[in-house]
Amino acid sequence: MTAAITRPLSQTALLTELDSVVAQNLDRHLAVAKEWFPHEYVPWSDGRTFDGLLGGEAWSPEDFELPEVARTALVVNLLTEDNLPSYHHEIATLFGRDGAWGTWVHRWTAEEGRHGVAIRDYLTVTRAVDPVALERARMVHMSTGYTNVHSNEVLHSLAYVSFQELATRISHRNTGRVTGDPLCEQLLARVAADENLHMIFYRNLLNAAFELSPSQAMRAVADVAADFAMPGNGIEGFARKSVAIALAGIYDLRQHRDEVLVPVLRQWDVWNRTGLDADGEAAREQLGAQLEELDKAASRFEEKRDARAARLAAR
Numbered sequence: 001m002t003a004a005i006t007r008p009l010s011q012t013a014l015l016t017e018l019d020s021v022v023a024q025n026l027d028r029h030l031a032v033a034k035e036w037f038p039h040e041y042v043p044w045s046d047g048r049t050f051d052g053l054l055g056g057e058a059w060s061p062e063d064f065e066l067p068e069v070a071r072t073a074l075v076v077n078l079l080t081e082d083n084l085p086s087y088h089h090e091i092a093t094l095f096g097r098d099g100a101w102g103t104w105v106h107r108w109t110a111e112e113g114r115h116g117v118a119i120r121d122y123l124t125v126t127r128a129v130d131p132v133a134l135e136r137a138r139m140v141h142m143s144t145g146y147t148n149v150h151s152n153e154v155l156h157s158l159a160y161v162s163f164q165e166l167a168t169r170i171s172h173r174n175t176g177r178v179t180g181d182p183l184c185e186q187l188l189a190r191v192a193a194d195e196n197l198h199m200i201f202y203r204n205l206l207n208a209a210f211e212l213s214p215s216q217a218m219r220a221v222a223d224v225a226a227d228f229a230m231p232g233n234g235i236e237g238f239a240r241k242s243v244a245i246a247l248a249g250i251y252d253l254r255q256h257r258d259e260v261l262v263p264v265l266r267q268w269d270v271w272n273r274t275g276l277d278a279d280g281e282a283a284r285e286q287l288g289a290q291l292e293e294l295d296k297a298a299s300r301f302e303e304k305r306d307a308r309a310a311r312l313a314a315r
Ligand SMILES: [Fe+2]
Pocket: 081, 112, 115, 168, 195
């Protein structure tokens, strides 16, 4: 790795400089990633024909006992996975389809494609969610598409996906837990394990960018932490759904701060980085201030949630 550069690198220079790190991490990823099969997680013989063309039985909530918030989270997680064509477009456009970057883009897309396939098959066969509502929501969601607010910036995008993959990992894992269904839990734990490897890949890349151009990397991380939104935030009714998801402890501000931002920032050693220019220092200060703000907001939410739980218990 070359010594720290104070002058900002162009987007093309960043991609070129990081190329060897992509190649190394691709090898690492392929060595540790375990092959798995979506069809093994689906209880096919529990399936029944639906109404409509084949004249079977319409879906009813009693078909599969599940807390309402588990259905909400499963649908949000699946719709998030469904928007893969937009994500692929974003990273293929930015990272390119050649060399190690291109190999990663395609491999990552193939792995992500498995998530939507597995979860949809599972939900359809078990009748865990309304398949008509799900399909309509998918049409609306995918028709809107997804654009990353920092889609033209390599380091911002790497920071975003580092946080986002970890956020998705936590959300899948906790959704599995809330379903209370051991098979669903196993499936979502399997998906979460993929997301974790994705996070490590992107986190390692940005770590290399910190070595290469620390101030630029710090700026990217601070900007992304400041305006982070979950990839599914374009889902219809997302605000209401995400509150339900937070109230159930599947994904809330505390987890976002303490289980996503803080550990990744620690891995990048942001608090001890040297060789920052004025903007790099300013970015780090913003980051610190933002974590404090988040801490307060998370505590306020937790107090409200506790008070709400107490009210419900008293009824
Ligand atoms: Fe995924």
